[in-house]
Amino acid sequence: MxxxxxxxxxxxxxxxxxxxxxxxxxxxxxxxxxxxxxxxxxxxxxxxxxERTRAVELLERAHTQLPVDPESASFLAMLYLENEQDAQAERVLTPVLAAHPDHPRANLHMAMALAKTDPLSAREHAEKALRETDPEQRQQAETLLQVLQGSGPG
Structure with missing residues (x-):
């Protein structure tokens, strides 16, 4: 409401x-x-x-309540990524991408979360993130994809 x-x-x-x-x-x-x-x-x-700590707590509550909400999960994942908590970001984005596999921002943040541990999967998510309409987010996806194309097997 x-x-x-x-x-x-x-x-x-x-x-x-x-x-x-x-x-x-x-x-x-x-x-x-x-x-x-x-x-x-x-x-x-x-x-x-x-008040980042309280913001994270509130987003975690929102995520628990509605785990497939791409906006809340993407915001929470970004805060996790900023603190190098990649596994937590991956955890909150997994149900979102199961429900919304083509959501650009969720894919961008999943690509960031997986960049160090699974570059091949990260590239797949970064490619989906290229559908983003926000110019800044799209630029992040393009830059990340360029970095990922130069790393790891694939």
Whole structure:
């Protein structure tokens, strides 16, 4: 359930009003504590406010509640990857890719998670990530694919 608090909180975040956006999203979450979408947006606000640990905890909760949600899992996986927790990123992305095998962002993050341990599988995921429409994400996929094509057998 999306509430006015949720919409206003997201709008405030987009305008760079992190604290007010966070406050509104906390209130929206209190009204709808099972909303994965609200948890994900609140996690973004927390991450923007420098509260990464709480953001990860909230995303883990969202992932437990809805393990096939590609947006929450991709966000959580990216936070794991930034802390070199590749196995955790792979763990959260596996059910997502089973349900959404062509999701570009989930494939990009899975490619990153597998790059060190399974370059061949990582290349396959990076190729699927090339379908990404966001220019920055697509550039990441292209760069990763170039790196992976120069590594390992295949």
């Amino acid at each position: 999306k509430t006015d608090l949720y919409h206003e909180g997201v709008a405030r975040l987009k305008r760079g009003e992190v604290e007010e956006g966070r406050r509104l999203l906390e209130a929206a979450w209190a009204e709808a504590p099972d909303s994965v979408e609200i948890m994900r947006s609140l996690a973004l606000a927390l991450e923007m406010a420098g």
